[in-house]
Amino acid sequence: MSPHSISFLVTLVISIFIVLLIDRILRPGLRGLLEEIVALPSATEFYLRAFAIVLAFVAIGAMLGSSFDLKDGARFMECVWAVAAGLKDVFQNLFVVLLVYVGLMTVLIAALRRKQ
Amino acid sequence: MSNEHYLIVSYFLVGLVSLCLGITVYRVLRAPFATIAEAATGRLRGRVLTRALGAFMTLAAVLGFLSVTYTQKGCRSYEEIVKDRAYLVQTNHQQLQRTGDWIVSAVFLWCVVVLICLLGLRRPTANRRNEN
Numbered sequence: 001m002s003p004h005s006i007s008f009l010v011t012l013v014i015s016i017f018i019v020l021l022i023d024r025i026l027r028p029g030l031r032g033l034l035e036e037i038v039a040l041p042s043a044t045e046f047y048l049r050a051f052a053i054v055l056a057f058v059a060i061g062a063m064l065g066s067s068f069d070l071k072d073g074a075r076f077m078e079c080v081w082a083v084a085a086g087l088k089d090v091f092q093n094l095f096v097v098l099l100v101y102v103g104l105m106t107v108l109i110a111a112l113r114r115k116q
Numbered sequence: 117m118s119n120e121h122y123l124i125v126s127y128f129l130v131g132l133v134s135l136c137l138g139i140t141v142y143r144v145l146r147a148p149f150a151t152i153a154e155a156a157t158g159r160l161r162g163r164v165l166t167r168a169l170g171a172f173m174t175l176a177a178v179l180g181f182l183s184v185t186y187t188q189k190g191c192r193s194y195e196e197i198v199k200d201r202a203y204l205v206q207t208n209h210q211q212l213q214r215t216g217d218w219i220v221s222a223v224f225l226w227c228v229v230v231l232i233c234l235l236g237l238r239r240p241t242a243n244r245r246n247e248n
Contacts (some may be wrong), residue, residue, distance in 0.1 A: 006166030007180070025169065031193075038234060040152065040155070040234065042147075042148040042149075042151035042152050042155075043148070043230060043234055045147075045148040045154050046145060046148035046149055046152060046227075046230055047230070049144050049145055049148065050145065050223050050224075050226070050227050053141055053144060053145070053219070053223055054220050054223055054224070055217035057217075057219055057220050058216065058220055060212075060216060061212070061213040061217055061220075062213075064209040064212050064213045064216075065209065065210070065213045067206065071229070097220065100224060104224070104227055104228070106229075107231065108231055108234075111231065111234075111235055112235070112238065114235060
């Protein structure tokens with residue numbers, strides 16, 4: 001297996017792990033908040049599923065977008081740097097998407113609270 | 117496998133994968149969205165909205181796939197493209213990435229649609245409360 005493939009696979013596994021971790025940490029709180037604000041189970045389910053889809057697509061997309069320019073005889077630390085560069089893109093995109101989602105939730109809360 | 121074979125197989129395979137991603141996202145979101153749309157707009161309009169969700173997700177996925185070009189707007193010839201295997205792989209990655217980006221944008225847009233549906237759902241309740 002070439003260093004390129006190894007770096008790619010390692011980044012993929014870590015990205016999936018990060019997505020699962022974020023989803024696991026945020027899901028219970030987000031569910032509680034949505035249940036309280038929306039008061040419609042299907043809407044809560046929709047927003048939670050949308051959240052998971054967005055996280056997964058953004059993380060894997062960012063990973064696919066980053067280039068792993070490694071030659072066949074690349075050293076260990078070169079692979080580590082390539083993985084780190086890939087993860088930087090993943091974190092950057094996750095950060096942006098979480099910001100957008102927080103913005104969406106803020107609008108949701110503001111709009112529905114006012115109606116209540 | 118020669119580079120030209122790889123190009124042909126990977127192009128259609130990635131296209132199919134993109135389409136499947138769009139359809140999968142639609143299937144994941146369809147059930148909760150259909151309930152919301154039906155509650156907010158009635159059965160008939162709800163069904164139209166649900167179908168629109170499907171069409172939108174599929175189109176977003178296909179659009180993402182098609183938005184990546186191999187020739188870079190005529191800068192690369194076919195021979196140059198076929199010669200470089202790494203470029204072919206990178207373009208496949210790019211196609212999948214763009215598909216994901218378009219799907220994410222579409223999901224956010226439909227989150228806003230759901231918000232509008234929820235506001236529409238609340239309005240009659242609020243009006244009834246005001247009348248009482």
